[in-house]
Amino acid sequence: MPFYYLSFCDTDKPKGTQFLGATVVEASDPSDMLTKTHLNGTNPGGEVEFMELDLESADELPEPARSYLNRFVPREEVMAGGYMTTSELLDDEDRQGVCQQHNAQ
Numbered sequence: 001m002p003f004y005y006l007s008f009c010d011t012d013k014p015k016g017t018q019f020l021g022a023t024v025v026e027a028s029d030p031s032d033m034l035t036k037t038h039l040n041g042t043n044p045g046g047e048v049e050f051m052e053l054d055l056e057s058a059d060e061l062p063e064p065a066r067s068y069l070n071r072f073v074p075r076e077e078v079m080a081g082g083y084m085t086t087s088e089l090l091d092d093e094d095r096q097g098v099c100q101q102h103n104a105q
Contacts, residue, residue, distance in 0.1 A: 042072040
């Protein structure tokens with residue numbers, strides 16, 4: 001089953017503060033991915049950008065991504081580790097997004 005990295009943002013906040021945090025989840029597809037984040041409480045709402053990770057198992061997740069598995073990691077913790085948001089990490093054609101309307105809590 002694939003793993004996904006999800007990055008959450010609140011577009012109503014001022015630029016530079018919109019990124020809320022991130023999580024990693026194992027799911028069969030993007031729909032299952034969103035369902036799991038709601039069920040395990042790792043989805044703060046807002047908009048989501050996500051990318052599928054090319055991994056066979058959670059053991060292949062590098063640190064700190066392994067510690068993100070099934071837990072919401074707030075902005076401050078992600079940024080303190082020197083990591084980037086999916087907007088910074090990926091080109092526009094590689095990103096997949098889910099808008100607020102489809103990410104309702």
